[in-house]
Amino acid sequence: MEKSTYYNPADLAKFGNVADWQPEMGRKFFDYYGEVFKDGALSEREKALIALAVAHAVQCPYCIDAYTVDSLQKGADEAQMMEAVHVAVAIKGGAALVHSVQMMNKAKELSM
Amino acid sequence: MKSLHAQHHALADTSYQLTVLSEAEAAGARLPAFAHKLHESGLLPLRPTELAVMQVNVGKMCNQTCRHCHVDAGPDRTEIMTRATMQLCLDALAQTTIPVVDLTGGAPEMNPDFRWFVEQISALGRQTIVRCNLTIIVANPKYHDLPEFFAQHGVRVVSSLPHFSAARTDAQRGEGVFGRSIRALRMLNAVGYGVEGSGLLLDLVYNPSGAFLPGRQVGLEREFKQRLLREHEVVFNSLLAITNLPISRFMEYLLESGNYESYMQKLVAAYNPVAAANVMCRSTLSIGWDGQLYDCDFNQQLALNVAKNAPQHIRFFDATALQDRAIVINQHCYGCTAGAGSSCGGATA
Ligand code: SF4
Ligand code: SF4
Numbered sequence: 001m002e003k004s005t006y007y008n009p010a011d012l013a014k015f016g017n018v019a020d021w022q023p024e025m026g027r028k029f030f031d032y033y034g035e036v037f038k039d040g041a042l043s044e045r046e047k048a049l050i051a052l053a054v055a056h057a058v059q060c061p062y063c064i065d066a067y068t069v070d071s072l073q074k075g076a077d078e079a080q081m082m083e084a085v086h087v088a089v090a091i092k093g094g095a096a097l098v099h100s101v102q103m104m105n106k107a108k109e110l111s112m
Numbered sequence: 113m114k115s116l117h118a119q120h121h122a123l124a125d126t127s128y129q130l131t132v133l134s135e136a137e138a139a140g141a142r143l144p145a146f147a148h149k150l151h152e153s154g155l156l157p158l159r160p161t162e163l164a165v166m167q168v169n170v171g172k173m174c175n176q177t178c179r180h181c182h183v184d185a186g187p188d189r190t191e192i193m194t195r196a197t198m199q200l201c202l203d204a205l206a207q208t209t210i211p212v213v214d215l216t217g218g219a220p221e222m223n224p225d226f227r228w229f230v231e232q233i234s235a236l237g238r239q240t241i242v243r244c245n246l247t248i249i250v251a252n253p254k255y256h257d258l259p260e261f262f263a264q265h266g267v268r269v270v271s272s273l274p275h276f277s278a279a280r281t282d283a284q285r286g287e288g289v290f291g292r293s294i295r296a297l298r299m300l301n302a303v304g305y306g307v308e309g310s311g312l313l314l315d316l317v318y319n320p321s322g323a324f325l326p327g328r329q330v331g332l333e334r335e336f337k338q339r340l341l342r343e344h345e346v347v348f349n350s351l352l353a354i355t356n357l358p359i360s361r362f363m364e365y366l367l368e369s370g371n372y373e374s375y376m377q378k379l380v381a382a383y384n385p386v387a388a389a390n391v392m393c394r395s396t397l398s399i400g401w402d403g404q405l406y407d408c409d410f411n412q413q414l415a416l417n418v419a420k421n422a423p424q425h426i427r428f429f430d431a432t433a434l435q436d437r438a439i440v441i442n443q444h445c446y447g448c449t450a451g452a453g454s455s456c457g458g459a460t461a
Contacts, residue, residue, distance in 0.1 A: 039328075039330075039331055043331060043334065043335070044327065044328065044331045045327075045331065045335055069324055070327075072320070072322065072324050073320070073324050073325055073326065073327040074327040074328075074331060074332070075275070075276075075318075075327060075331070075332045075335045075336075077275060077277040077279065077280050078279065078280075079277070079279075
């Protein structure tokens with residue numbers, strides 16, 4: 001029997017099945033998805049690294065798995081992959097931290 | 113690092129490798145037989161097309177011991193082609209119009225008759241490809257003039273460089289290999305190799321440093337060109353993206369790292385019928401160091417000789433009889449048909 005957890009690595013390969021219950025939207029999504037990751041103004045490697053960074057920001061284990069493989073396949077190395085993750089970390093951390101300006105404003109407003 | 117052969121490793125026995133390959137097939141219905149896939153694609157039995165390349169493995173000796181090597185080559189391997197066997201290859205070549213002779217190994221340049229062989233191939237008016245591991249050029253002063261020698265005979269140089277970063281290259285090919293490869297590439301560039309308009313072709317081979325498939329060849333080529341030029345002032349012509357086949361030392365790596373089954377599944381899932389129609393064995397004859405005949409260098413390393421109805425040794429070369437053979441296939445063949453396909457000339461689909 002398959003191990004029962006919220007995230008099962010084997011489920012990643014079943015991603016395409018989401019189209020079973022809504023084929024039209026599913027097809028449109030996957031067509032769009034495929035188009036997005038094609039070589040364009042950004043290279044396939046750059047897009048894979050952006051996807052890897054976003055995967056960490058949204059903390060999706062499936063995407064982290066998929067875009068680690070994809071980044072390696074597209075020729076990225078460990079240093080590039082870790083730097084991409086730090087970009088996500090900086091933005092996530094920065095987004096939290098920048099709200100502290102609001103905290104400071106409010107605190108000043110209420111203080112003597 | 114020692115070869116599997118020198119370690120007396122179980123996988124040094126090719127029949128054991130074939131057992132592993134067939135067990136994976138039995139382990140789950142998810143890994144269908146390669147023959148079954150070919151049948152579905154209308155390609156069984158797999159037949160030769162026109163013979164375009166004579167690939168000669170002139171010996172297993174090598175100055176490197178790369179982790180993924182499908183030949184299990186290394187400094188401790190002594191199997192080497194004699195001049196007499198080379199002569200038999202030349203005799204066969206002279207009977208045909210095969211335009212290209214592809215020299216591989218090991219490090220083919222370590223064969224003491226290597227230069228003689230190249231000269232004879234040139235004299236027959238055929239193109240030589242040398243699968244040069246780069247570091248051999250700087251390994252010993254006696255090899256420093258190889259770039260000039262190659263240029264003199266219009267040899268096309270095809271060299272492995274698995275990554276433009278030192279860490280990923282060294283992880284696969286050994287400590288310091290990247291730096292020495294760059295030195296050798298500069299020496300090749302200096303005599304005109306890879307330089308536009310020189311007519312001297314220098315191609316690089318990319319293969320993944322791990323249990324994943326190569327990305328698209330064009331995209332990787334662009335990345336390699338930019339990085340090697342910017343960081344090392346190195347130029348080259350084309351990048352050939354090659355998939356690692358699950359045999360020999362790469363099989364050992366897959367088994368050791370627990371990646372074997374998932375890698376096989378990846379290969380099977382990526383089966384591409386267009387790549388299957390273009391597999392290189394259809395247009396190649398592979399010759400072993402001792403003169404035995406094979407459908408490709410991978411089959412050679414698995415000791416899978418050409419089908420019994422064909423001549424087994426280059427001494428008995430017979431183009432018509434070879435043309436009538438069925439190519440010997442096995443589960444490792446999935447490595448040639450995954451994604452954009454893979455061959456000694458890179459992607460095939
Ligand atoms: S992959 Fe090439 S360079 Fe590396 S050990 Fe094998 S034959 Fe030698
Ligand atoms: S491994 Fe050899 S025989 Fe099998 S498909 Fe590839 S080239 Fe052909």
